Amino acid sequence: MLKVILLILAILLVYWLFWGQRKKNAADGSADKKSAPANPEKMVICAHCQLHVPESECVIAEGRHYCSDEHARLGQS
Numbered sequence: 001m002l003k004v005i006l007l008i009l010a011i012l013l014v015y016w017l018f019w020g021q022r023k024k025n026a027a028d029g030s031a032d033k034k035s036a037p038a039n040p041e042k043m044v045i046c047a048h049c050q051l052h053v054p055e056s057e058c059v060i061a062e063g064r065h066y067c068s069d070e071h072a073r074l075g076q077s
């Protein structure tokens with residue numbers, strides 16, 4: 001009898017974790033959708049290697065965007 005109770009508790013625990021996880025994922029998904037427009041990071045393309053980098057992290061040289069100082073040097077040469 002104890003085994004049956006433990007089995008039922010285990011099943012309930014699995015269901016509880018499963019639904020809890022689903023709700024958490026749904027909440028995270030909606031949070032992502034809300035935060036995405038609130039923090040619009042403009043992406044620019046490195047003129048040397050075509051890598052997409054956030055504008056705040058890119059290097060600008062002679063009006064072109066680069067992903068790093070090294071590529072800015074290579075792009076100008």
Ligand SMILES: [Zn+2]
Nearest residue numbers: 046049067071
């Ligand atoms: Zn680059």
